Every structure is written in C-alpha cells, then in structure tokens.
Amino acid sequence: MSYISFAFFIFLVCMLIAYAVTPNKYKWIALLVFSILFYASYGIDKLVFVLATSVVVYVAAWRMQNIWKKFDVMSSTDSVTPEEKKNLKKEYTQKSKHVLVAAMLICFGVMCWCKFGSQAIDIFNQLTGKNLAINIILPLGISYYTFSSMGYLIDIHWRVAEAEKNYPKLLLCMIYFPHVVEGPIPRFERLLPQFERLTFPDYDRFCKGTQLTLWGLFKKMVVADRLGIFINGVFGNVNGNWGLVFPIALIFAAFQLYADFSGCMDIITGISEIVGIKLDKNFDHPYLARDVGGFWRRWHMSLFNWLKDYLYMPLLTSRAMNSLRKATKKRWGKDAAKTIVSIVPTAGVFFLISFWHSISWMTVVHAIYWTILVVLSSAMENRLAKLSVRLKINTESVIWHCFQSTRTFLLYAFGFFTVSPQNFTDMVTAFFHMVSKWNPWILFDGSLYSYGLDQANFRLAIFSIIFLMIIDVFQERCNVRDAVARCNIVIRWAVYLAGIFAVLIFGIYGPGYNAAAFIYQQF
Amino acid sequence: MTIKRNLIKTILFILLVICLFIYAQNILKRNWYYPTMIEAPQDMMDEFYQLTNKVSMQAVFLGSSISEWDIDPMKIYKDTGIVTYNMSSSGQPFPVSYYLCKEMFKTQSPKVVVMEASGLFSDSFFDGGYHYILDTMPLSKNKLKFASYYASQWAKEYGEQKKTDALVSALLPFYQYHTRWSALSQSDFSARKQLNLYRKGHMPCTGITPSGLTIDWMNEIEQEIYSNAGWTVVMDDGMPQNEINTSIYYAPQITEEYWDMLMEIKQICEENGAELLLIRAPAFGHPITFDGAWTLMKSNILKEKVALSGIDFLDLQYDVDLGIDWAKDAGAGTQHLNYLGALKLTDYLEGFLQDNYAVSGEVCAAYEEDMPLYDKVCQLSELQLADDLFQYFDKLSYLDNITLFFAATDDIANGLTDEICQMLYALGLEVDFHNMKYSDAYLAVMENGVNVYEAYSNRKLAYSNYLNNGVGYSLTSSGFQVGAEAEITIDGQNYARNGRGMNVVIYDNEHNLVLDSVSFDLHDANNATKVLHTGSNDYLINYENRLMIQEGRNQ
Structure with a gap:
C-alpha cells in the first residue's frame, strides 16, 4: 500500500x-x-x-x-x-x-x-x-x-x-x-x-500536517515521478543516447531522488504531525549545502546520525585510530593526521551505505567516489579558505554561496553515474557516450522531448524543479509553513487549493501510469 | 466556539474543493460528444436518458460501430411509426452491450432487443470501448458492477496491481483524464451547449470509400489461411500478404464468457417480456487484419451455436440480399455502411421486425419533434451522395437560403450538352454556354436564387465580394492554357475540389457553413453528368453540429 x-x-x-x-x-x-x-x-x-x-x-x-x-x-x-x-x-x-x-x-x-x-x-x-x-x-x-x-x-x-x-x-x-x-x-x-x-483532533496541527503532506505529494507525484520518466528514457537505453542528454539526466536524477525521498518524508511527517507525533528531520535543504561534508549532514540525516553515533565515532575514537593518529601526527603534523585518520571511518560509512543499497561494482565506485570527495573536502578546507582570502573573494556574498552550492550539487549529481545506470557496463557506456559527443543542439531542436516527456511535461518538470528550489531557499531563511499558516484566509486557502489541484492535475498517477514506488522503499 | 468555527471552516473548505474538483473534472474529461468525436457516445447516452421517460421504445439495438452506422431508428419511425433506439457505440465490447442492456431495462420495456453479433468473436481488450459508456453512464448499482467488471478486465490486461486504479478511473473520470491538462483547448473550457439531440443513436455518414474487394475474396482467404495452420500475415503497404511457415494462427471462435453473457441477456429479456434477436450486419475485410470481418466460417459457427440455444439469428450478409453496392454504399472501407447502405439495411430490418415481432407503429411526440432536423440531414445526405448531375441539382431545391459558387478549371465546354445547359439556365445562370470555347474560364455566384456574378473568358478570371450576411468570398478560374486551377475561398478557406470541369460549392447562408463541394468533369463528354465527391463526411458533420446547436426542437 x-x-x-x-x-x-x-x-x-x-x-x-x-x-x-x-x-x-x-x-x-x-x-x-x-x-x-x-x-x-x-x-x-x-x-x-x-x-x-x-x-x-x-x-x-x-x-x-x-x-x-x-x-x-x-x-x-x-x-x-x-x-x-x-x-x-x-x-x-x-x-x-x-x-x-x-x-x-x-x-x-x-x-x-x-x-x-x-x-x-x-x-x-x-x-x-x-x-x-x-x-x-x-x-x-x-x-x-x-x-x-x-x-x-x-x-x-x-x-x-x-x-x-x-x-x-x-x-x-x-x-x-x-x-x-x-x-x-x-x-x-x-x-x-x-x-x-497523544491527542486528536487538533485543528492547527491538522492544518499544518495536511499542508506538509500536500507538499510531499507535490514533490513525489509532480516532480519526482515526472523526472523519473525522462531518466528511464535516457538510462534505459544508454547505447542509443549520446552527449549532453546524460548530464541533463544526471541533474534530473539528483532532483528526482531528492523530491522522491524528501517528498515521502514530508508526507509521513505531515501525517505524524496530524496524529501528534514529531518525527526526526531527515532532510535539511541538502542542495543548499556549500560543501560535500555539509551536504551529507543535511541528507538522510537520521541514517547519517545513526552511522555517526554507532559507527563513525566509535571507529574514530577506537584504540587503533588513536595509535594511527599519534603516529601520523608525529610524522606529518596535525592536519595530515586528522585527514589520514578520517579516511577509515569515512570509507566505512560510505561502504556500508553503498552496500546497504546493493552489492555491486557500481556501489564500490560510489563508495570510493564519496570517500575521496569527503576526505578531500575536509583536507582542503583550510587551504581553500586561505586561497579565497588571497584572491579577495567575499565568502559571505550570495554569489559565492550560489557557486558553492552549485558546485556541491554538481558533484553530487555526477555521482549518479554510479546509481542511475542499470549495471556497471551501462555506467561505463553512459560515461563514454557522454564525453565522446558534444551536441548542444539537443537543447533547442526538441530532441529532449523524445525521452518520455513531451514539451509541456518537460517544461513543467523544469518549472517544478525551480519552484522546489525557491521554496527550499525560503525555507532555509524563514519558516514558509508558518508564514503560509499566518496569511489571511483567502491567501491561505488559495495556496492550499493551488497545491491540491497541482497534485491532482499534474501528478503522475492513474491507470495509464505505473505509479512509481518510493525509491528508498526497496532499501 | 473555536471548535464550531473550525468545523465550519473545514466543511466550507471541503465543499470548495469538491466544487472545484467537479469543475476541473468537466474540463479535463474527454469529450465523447459531437462533433469532438463523430461517433458520439455521450450524445447517444444523453439522448437515451432524455427520452427514456418520454417514450416507450419497442426495439433497442446494441452493438459496435457496425450497428451504430448501419441502423437508423428515425428512418424506422418515419416509415413504420415504430419507436426504436440505437444504443450501439464505437468499438462496443460485448460486456458493454450486456451492461447497457441492463441499464436500458431499468426504464424501458422493449418488445425486442436486437444485438449485433460481431463482438462475440472478439475478446481483445479495447479500453475506449468501455470508457465511452462508463464515462457517460450515471452512477448506479449497475454502473458499479460494470466498473468492477472493467477493472477486472484491465487487471487481466495490465496486471492485478492496477485493478484499483482502473476501478477508480471508471467511477471518477478525473483519475483517468487529469493528464489531459497539456492537451486542453478553448473548447474544453466552453460550457457545452444544450444540444438538440435527434439521432437516436444512429451515426449517419455520407462518405464513400469504394472497395474493390469482395466477400468471396474474404472467404477464399479465410479458407486458405485456415487450411494452413501456421500461416501468418506480412504487412505490405497495409495489405496482408500470405506467407507459409510463420507464426500467426487463425481460428475464429466465440468467446465463451461473452456467450454466457448473451445467454444472461436472453434470460433478462425473457424476464422483462422481450425477445432477443441476434443480427450480423454486412462487413468484410481481411480476416486477420479486420476483427469484425464477417466470414462464412464465423457465420456457420454462430448459426450452429444459436440453433442449440434457441436464439433468433439474422445473418444480413449471407442469408439476405440487401442489395449493398460496395462501390457506393460503404462509408468506412467495407466495415461500415454509409447513408445509402444504412437505408437498405434499415429498410429490411424494419420489415423483419414488423413481420416477426410484436412491434407496432404509433405517433410519438418526441420523435415527431425531431423529424424536421432528421429530414434536413437526410436531404443533405441525399444531395451529398447523389451521383448524377441532374439528380444533384434537383435535390438542391430542398435547401433554402443557399449560395452556389461555380468555378471552372481546365475546360467545361467540351461536355456541355443542351440538356446540361438547360439545367444550368434553370438554376438561374445566364451566360451563353453554347458560345463557350475550349479552355474558357468560368465563374458564377448564385446567392439565394439571385445571379450575383457570372462571367467567362479565355483569360484567368477572379472575383471577390461579400455575401449578404457579411461573409467574404473570392473565386478564381483558369482554363487549361492559363493555369487550370479553380479556387472557391469562403471566409478565408478554399473549398473548391479543383477537379477538371465545373467545381461547385454549396454554402448555407443561414448557418454559415459549406454544405458540399463537388465537381463535374464537363470536359469528358461521356462522364459529364457524373458527380465527383470529395468522399469526406466532414460537411455533414459540420451541418449536423450546427443543427444540433442552433435549431430548437420546435422550430
């Protein structure tokens, strides 16, 4: 069900x-x-x-x-x-x-x-x-x-x-x-x-819970499942596709997973809110994170907190790691010791997560990719900070924040090469097909509408991604849910009605579709 | 107080959602009505429910588009006074006929239920065939059962997990049609006008698609295929070619489930004091590519089966000579009859019903009210299907307030006989046709019997003006030596058939639409009087649509 x-x-x-x-x-x-x-x-x-x-x-x-x-x-x-x-x-x-x-x-x-x-x-x-x-x-x-x-x-x-x-x-x-x-x-x-x-009913809780559930349904049914059609169209036939369609599909895949997973969280958190139970937060606008470490602190938070508490920290503070820290500190200094010591627990976390998804060569690549990125990000943090001072970059400016978030997002999206293809061979094929052809005309000649989304649906997909990110940006700065709840009844109802009918009309559901199961349900 | 206020707010909000949902559903729902869909099941069902409390139907027809096109209840009423209704619909699967029959018996007590048998041999799942009726049937216990059956069929086709989706979509069109948001047009947002429905479920057609194939050819093919189990069909330009040692297996048989439904229908009929008549209308084609092809083998299978069950069966292809001329009487290949074919079939069927069933004529006010509209459509249908120039212009006399546009191309002088000239003069044309030379251009406009413009020349002719109702038109004509082209443009659209000889467009000034566009090859003296049609049904459809919207029943 x-x-x-x-x-x-x-x-x-x-x-x-x-x-x-x-x-x-x-x-x-x-x-x-x-x-x-x-x-x-x-x-x-x-x-x-x-x-x-x-x-x-x-x-x-x-x-x-x-x-x-x-x-x-x-x-x-x-x-x-x-x-x-x-x-x-x-x-x-x-x-x-x-x-x-x-x-x-x-x-x-x-x-x-x-x-x-x-x-x-x-x-x-x-x-x-x-x-x-x-x-x-x-x-x-x-x-x-x-x-x-x-x-x-x-x-x-x-x-x-x-x-x-x-x-x-x-x-x-x-x-x-x-x-x-x-x-x-x-x-x-x-x-x-x-x-x-536990108490019920509570009108305010009911309204706010329904509001959150509706937002989750929008993410899942309007955004994620729509993007899924395009992604399946691209990665379902990697041999027949070339060039720029792969980066587009990777970006879509990143948004699909986010909309799908966080959408599910919003639905169930909303339902729980209605019945009076507060669930732990699982996402904290991860695509606004400015570095990969920050990203993983905002993504699937309950799993990463669990791994941090019961795997990462015990490993990091284990006797073996302490000995390693002492030895490396003596030889290469404090910073190097910190980096070297973090490799094992970080790799442990990412290998465990990867194998939790499935055991395959793709997940091995996935684990290595993220271990390298996270360790490098941590190791380079101080050097990059010094470099930005030398280059006189205003690290608090909006543009710099956007650059950092975009960079982090693109690194994450690129990682979908280890997720979206059906197997290792497809992954390699997709990568070589991407780098071996430069075909920017597909952005203009309508080719993108041949992957399962017609022009209207493709535009809607883009629009809904932008909308999703705008809401995330606002949510990062203020509580959008409370802001909507505080509006006068006309605006509030208009927002709710727009949400309900956006899901009902633009949602991917019905007998003509195989309603996609939530992606993380299988894990 | 707060609880009460919150409760009121909640109820108001839910009501608002329901209202908007109904509004959105009406916009998004597929339009199964005329002229969006020419075989308009929505109109058929609406008219049935409109009539059902006003009239007592003596016979009801059920079946697919074959019976929908071939049987004309208004003709039966006009000829015999017997009130009948055609509940056939496009691609109607047999189970749909079953549930429609039950729906009909809720309000009607006909003497005879006539079922077209083609659906008995086809068990392929056609989603549209179900939705045409499901989407138009009001909620009832019968509809719930129908929807449940539909869901089970959908599950058989697409998997059990989709059963709930199918059931919901059968009861809530929004669930099925919400994806139409990207295909919405202005017509979806316009409130549907209260139509003057008069067709009684019949789908009139004035298209002609002559066929060179014959029923004997079909049966020979069937015998060949049947004698070689393992034959297949290789499609070559749309025509099947036979090739040995391939995989398609052909063995016509009645679907057992549908036969059981037929027996249930027989029982329901008996319980309601009605008789069941199974008929099979003429239709042929390649036995494999056309599911509804009525082959001799199928006919024999069915006859054997009905003989054992005591059901009356009338085979209108093999047991009766209706005099169908497949070069003129078929409207969609050899699968459906057009107006002329339907006249012949209906003519026979009304006599058969009178002779064999307890049906009798009576004056029915509702049908009488609709007769003027029906007559107008018949008159236009006859005009559109007339194949002789003299007949054609003779039938024009039935039409009021029309404009005739004439434009010659290539040559009209060669085939102009005295007889034809006299007929043209009788229409009000005045030029001296006898003096016309080979390849002369010719233009004429006769608005409501008044000769507005007429000219001929050995150069290209062009003329433009406005009709009295303000609609602009322009005409051009050029003979063989100066371009050989004819254009009759009305309100920006060229309607001329541009066939050699005289091109004629008939325009209805009252309804602002073209009634017909034909040409006469007046260059060819041997065939000068033959009417050359476009073969399209569109002019009739537009006319009918305008009649249904504009003409009141009492006008």
Whole structure:
C-alpha cells in the first residue's frame, strides 16, 4: 500500500476516524493496530520477520537492563572498593556486550539474509554450477527497523537509554506505519515518550500536517515521478543516447531522488504531525549545502546520525585510530593526521551505505567516489579558505554561496553515474557516450522531448524543479509553513487549493501510469 | 466556539474543493460528444436518458460501430411509426452491450432487443470501448458492477496491481483524464451547449470509400489461411500478404464468457417480456487484419451455436440480399455502411421486425419533434451522395437560403450538352454556354436564387465580394492554357475540389457553413453528368453540429 495510492488514502481516513474516537490514553493502540494492518498489506509473511525481530530486541533490551541493574546493586554497596567496582563494570559490560552482540548477530543476520540472500545464492550457483533456488522474503522496511532497534540496544548497552517495559509500544516504535517504509530511522528514546501524550483532533496541527503532506505529494507525484520518466528514457537505453542528454539526466536524477525521498518524508511527517507525533528531520535543504561534508549532514540525516553515533565515532575514537593518529601526527603534523585518520571511518560509512543499497561494482565506485570527495573536502578546507582570502573573494556574498552550492550539487549529481545506470557496463557506456559527443543542439531542436516527456511535461518538470528550489531557499531563511499558516484566509486557502489541484492535475498517477514506488522503499 | 468555527471552516473548505474538483473534472474529461468525436457516445447516452421517460421504445439495438452506422431508428419511425433506439457505440465490447442492456431495462420495456453479433468473436481488450459508456453512464448499482467488471478486465490486461486504479478511473473520470491538462483547448473550457439531440443513436455518414474487394475474396482467404495452420500475415503497404511457415494462427471462435453473457441477456429479456434477436450486419475485410470481418466460417459457427440455444439469428450478409453496392454504399472501407447502405439495411430490418415481432407503429411526440432536423440531414445526405448531375441539382431545391459558387478549371465546354445547359439556365445562370470555347474560364455566384456574378473568358478570371450576411468570398478560374486551377475561398478557406470541369460549392447562408463541394468533369463528354465527391463526411458533420446547436426542437 503505497503512501500515494488511493487505497492508502482510504486507509488514512479510516485510521484517523478510529484514532479520533479512541480515548487519548489508548490512542497508541489504534496506531499499533493500523500499523500492523499497514504492514500486513505488504504480506502477512513479512509481518513474521518484524515480530520475531521485535521479540529479540525486547528480550535483549531487558536482559541488558537486568545486567546493569544487577551491576548497580552490586557496585552501590559500601564494601565495594573502586578497584573492584572497575572490575565489576568490566565484567558486566562484557556480559551486556555478549547479549548485544548476540542480538545484533541475529537481527543483522536476518537483515543481511533477506537483503543479500538472493545475491549470495546467485554467486553460489555461479561458482558451484548448482541450481539452488530459495524463495527469500524481503520484509518491508527491514533496514529501518533493524537499524533503529540496534541503535536502541546499543544505547541501553551504553546506558544512555532505558529498556521499554511495554512490548506492544516497542513494536509500535519499530513498525509505526509512517516511518516503516523509508524512515526516518527513529530514536526510540525520542519516540516512546510521545505515545504517552497523544491527542486528536487538533485543528492547527491538522492544518499544518495536511499542508506538509500536500507538499510531499507535490514533490513525489509532480516532480519526482515526472523526472523519473525522462531518466528511464535516457538510462534505459544508454547505447542509443549520446552527449549532453546524460548530464541533463544526471541533474534530473539528483532532483528526482531528492523530491522522491524528501517528498515521502514530508508526507509521513505531515501525517505524524496530524496524529501528534514529531518525527526526526531527515532532510535539511541538502542542495543548499556549500560543501560535500555539509551536504551529507543535511541528507538522510537520521541514517547519517545513526552511522555517526554507532559507527563513525566509535571507529574514530577506537584504540587503533588513536595509535594511527599519534603516529601520523608525529610524522606529518596535525592536519595530515586528522585527514589520514578520517579516511577509515569515512570509507566505512560510505561502504556500508553503498552496500546497504546493493552489492555491486557500481556501489564500490560510489563508495570510493564519496570517500575521496569527503576526505578531500575536509583536507582542503583550510587551504581553500586561505586561497579565497588571497584572491579577495567575499565568502559571505550570495554569489559565492550560489557557486558553492552549485558546485556541491554538481558533484553530487555526477555521482549518479554510479546509481542511475542499470549495471556497471551501462555506467561505463553512459560515461563514454557522454564525453565522446558534444551536441548542444539537443537543447533547442526538441530532441529532449523524445525521452518520455513531451514539451509541456518537460517544461513543467523544469518549472517544478525551480519552484522546489525557491521554496527550499525560503525555507532555509524563514519558516514558509508558518508564514503560509499566518496569511489571511483567502491567501491561505488559495495556496492550499493551488497545491491540491497541482497534485491532482499534474501528478503522475492513474491507470495509464505505473505509479512509481518510493525509491528508498526497496532499501 | 473555536471548535464550531473550525468545523465550519473545514466543511466550507471541503465543499470548495469538491466544487472545484467537479469543475476541473468537466474540463479535463474527454469529450465523447459531437462533433469532438463523430461517433458520439455521450450524445447517444444523453439522448437515451432524455427520452427514456418520454417514450416507450419497442426495439433497442446494441452493438459496435457496425450497428451504430448501419441502423437508423428515425428512418424506422418515419416509415413504420415504430419507436426504436440505437444504443450501439464505437468499438462496443460485448460486456458493454450486456451492461447497457441492463441499464436500458431499468426504464424501458422493449418488445425486442436486437444485438449485433460481431463482438462475440472478439475478446481483445479495447479500453475506449468501455470508457465511452462508463464515462457517460450515471452512477448506479449497475454502473458499479460494470466498473468492477472493467477493472477486472484491465487487471487481466495490465496486471492485478492496477485493478484499483482502473476501478477508480471508471467511477471518477478525473483519475483517468487529469493528464489531459497539456492537451486542453478553448473548447474544453466552453460550457457545452444544450444540444438538440435527434439521432437516436444512429451515426449517419455520407462518405464513400469504394472497395474493390469482395466477400468471396474474404472467404477464399479465410479458407486458405485456415487450411494452413501456421500461416501468418506480412504487412505490405497495409495489405496482408500470405506467407507459409510463420507464426500467426487463425481460428475464429466465440468467446465463451461473452456467450454466457448473451445467454444472461436472453434470460433478462425473457424476464422483462422481450425477445432477443441476434443480427450480423454486412462487413468484410481481411480476416486477420479486420476483427469484425464477417466470414462464412464465423457465420456457420454462430448459426450452429444459436440453433442449440434457441436464439433468433439474422445473418444480413449471407442469408439476405440487401442489395449493398460496395462501390457506393460503404462509408468506412467495407466495415461500415454509409447513408445509402444504412437505408437498405434499415429498410429490411424494419420489415423483419414488423413481420416477426410484436412491434407496432404509433405517433410519438418526441420523435415527431425531431423529424424536421432528421429530414434536413437526410436531404443533405441525399444531395451529398447523389451521383448524377441532374439528380444533384434537383435535390438542391430542398435547401433554402443557399449560395452556389461555380468555378471552372481546365475546360467545361467540351461536355456541355443542351440538356446540361438547360439545367444550368434553370438554376438561374445566364451566360451563353453554347458560345463557350475550349479552355474558357468560368465563374458564377448564385446567392439565394439571385445571379450575383457570372462571367467567362479565355483569360484567368477572379472575383471577390461579400455575401449578404457579411461573409467574404473570392473565386478564381483558369482554363487549361492559363493555369487550370479553380479556387472557391469562403471566409478565408478554399473549398473548391479543383477537379477538371465545373467545381461547385454549396454554402448555407443561414448557418454559415459549406454544405458540399463537388465537381463535374464537363470536359469528358461521356462522364459529364457524373458527380465527383470529395468522399469526406466532414460537411455533414459540420451541418449536423450546427443543427444540433442552433435549431430548437420546435422550430
């Protein structure tokens, strides 16, 4: 049941009615029931996986909690010396770690099997010549609920979070229907308390939530799915296309992914706002970022924060990295040490992200591309700052900001060479076809209208991209949503009506289209 | 107080959205009405619902465009007083006939339901055939079932995941047609005028597309194909060529699901006191490329099947000689009959209904009201299909307030007989045709019977002026030796057929439109009286459209 399907609209209306009539104290139960129904709409068999994972997480969390409680009791007795306390902590940390590792092995193991099992079997069949066939089920949002629940367990292990006593509430955290498809990866400690204070209906919240949902629908149905038609037209036939059409398709692909992913976030954040739940922010106008580091701090924020907290920082502060830092600092100085030490955790993050999407040569190239860019960006930061001073560039001017944002965006868009083609061969072909022909006339002779978008739709695509960016720029400076909400009723309603009918009329939906699934749903 | 205010605001906003949605839907919705679509299912359905509480239909026809073009209920009424209605529509799939039949029985109790059988042999999914009717049928339990059936067919064709989309699109045209935003034109934003619908579902046609093919040829081809399982068709300039050892397999058969529907229709008819008559109108073509080709093999299959089921079947191609002249009576290849062909078929069918079913004539006020419009269209149709110069000008006498434009090209002197000259003089032309020389140019304008201008010359002639209603026109004529060209431009558009001899354009001063454009090859003495038509149906369509918009029923 896609968030943009007619069935979901009916589901949502039913959910809101049921939610409204449920007493506030039990509203979380209504959410749980509808989340289970939503999940089950993708297949009852998939529900088994998430239920099993939730049981493992619940049991492991309680086991760790009990271990730490025991430690607290033992370490708080007066007779325990600091030395003994230290040893006790070591002992109990080890015990807790065993539980954590066991739970992580089970959960990540299930996730890896579901996500990469088919690929592994293919490789096995190729290597052995056998014809092994296993039907592997890919549960909806398995990465999202696995990452979030592992973060929850790690937090308990680190003693920064408490284990949830109420299993259904924990299950709701994992399969809450707005975030189970594409995230954001929730932090349970921020989500769980919200289940205690749910209220509905709230007129202002309803209006603002609907407003955000509408904006998300516009991004997805008007912008992303329209651009998708052009991109498929170009990368679906890389052998037949040449020259400038590829950079155009790459730029479109970058906007498509942004509109698709952030559109989905706006839809689900809007729905959550209506029911009274605040989800974590996942995008912060990434195409306005002025450097690649900044870009990744604004893009898919919940995943990158998760990786920063549970992978990047632990790696960076590990003993091995500390030793490396000391050694390199002694030999090449502070700046070089910082750069060299950051390579491993950065590469770890990007390789993990890349393999999370899929395991292929393209994702290897993708990971290397971004590791190099991020490390270089960090290493060159000071030098570029000095250079701009020497060249007397006003780094606070709008033009310089635009230049930096455009440069960052183009670097990101170029990276789509590792994403948009269907395979490695297509990627190489597309690259050589792009650089081997200079055909600027396609911008003027109507050739661009032969990739699935006619003239009117192509123009609409361009216009909607510009509109999207204008709103992003305003949103960066002020709160556009609040500004609209503060307008007088005529302007406000005019804006809402324009939004509704823009989606209804210009949206890519209906029996003539295969309504594109959200891109990140597959991950 | 705040809650109440917010509730009112919410309700008002929702109402506003609904109103705008309906308005947008009306703009975006595909226009299945006349003249946007010549086979106007919207008009057919609108007229049915307009009439259904006023008249009692004794026979109803269902089927595809074959029966839509071939059966004329107004002619049946005019000849016999039997009130009938044609609910056929373009590409009407058999299931659509089934649901239309059920819709019809909600308000009508005809004595006989006549179904054209071509749909029984075709199970290919034609989306338009469903939407023409779905988009025009008001919401009801029957429509919900119809929409559900349509969605299941769509799912069979495009996958189960699209079923909901198809169902929603069947009930909510916006869902299907919102993509038309880039194709909107001025006509989409103009409110549709209240039309004077009078056609009773019939699609009149005055186009002629003569065919050199024959029914025997079709059956020979079928036999050849059938005797070589594995034959295929290689398209060569649009004509199929046979080639052995290829992959297309041809075996005509009745779709079982549709046959079951037919039996259900029979049962529904019986429950409503009506009889079911299955007919098959004449149509032929290559058995593979034309789905509706009525071959002998199909005819025999159907006859065998109906004999067992007790359904009446009338084969108008093989069992009856309607006297169809395929060189003159067909309007769209050999697949549909034009006005002349429809007259012959309808003539036979009305007699058959009278002889075999309990139908009887009566005076029907609604049909009587529409008769003047129908007569006007018939008169114009007869004019547009007349093939003899004397007949043609004779039929002009039925038309009022017209202007005749004459422009010669190449030569008109060679074939001008005394008889023709007399006829031209009778029209009001005055020049001395007997003195005309070979290759002389000639122009004339007769506005409402008054000779406004007339001249001939051995040089090129040109003339321009305004009609009394203010419409400008210009004419040019040149003989063989000075250019051989004729132009009759009215309101900026050249309507002359520019055929050798005399070109004539007939203009309706009242409705401001061209009624016909023909030429007579007066250079060829042997064929001087033969009317050479454009072969187009457009002049009739424009005329009908203007009649439906401008003429009130009571005028």
